[in-house]
Amino acid sequence: EPEVTQTPSHQVTQMGQEVILRCVPISNHLYFYWYRQILGQKVEFLVSFYNNEISEKSEIFDDQFSVERPDGSNFTLKIRSTKLEDSAMYFCASSLRRGEAGGRQFFGPGTRLTVL
């Protein structure tokens, strides 16, 4: 069964550094998402991406975040200047259709980001 993959599985960085989290969505999917889950808290939506542009973003997704689909297969999340509170699991997801009826989202295994 096709699956979403993410790299790295664990990223440790110093506060203020830039990080790029990478995802390879399911190949025929058209919608891509990033979510985060701070330890012990619920999964929170960050951003959705369709047709090479952001279609929706949450309040969490401020100017320090950006997303890109550089080569038609990878989908990346960049955090420009990491803060301690950015430490979390970051999940990539993809779906064939939009997140409504039928738009089932399939999640990757996550990248655990630790900011020191």
Add this chain to the structure above:
Amino acid sequence: TQLLEQSPQFLSIQEGENLTVYCNSSSVFSSLQWYRQEPGEGPVLLVTVVTGGEVKKLKRLTFQFGDARKDSSLHITAAQPGDTGLYLCAGAEAGGGADGLTFGKGTHLIIQP
């Protein structure tokens, strides 16, 4: 802001017992998804319910979407230790206004042998 409240937050029962987990909101969702998440892994989709009143079965798991599409339940019959895990409900906003799913905090389920 849409919210999904899951209850109970924690549940520990003996093997063979039945249980029900609830997911409630004051908002209407176009669909509701149930996921299971293992420690250190991403949520794995179990089922999507779309129509108000819909019931779906997955072996010993029965999922129901409320008539008003504001709530859902997950019922497990004859629970087994392999059912232990974190169960999450997540909803897609009605009206096509949002792409992102709204998640509940989850129910931590422990089935003791």
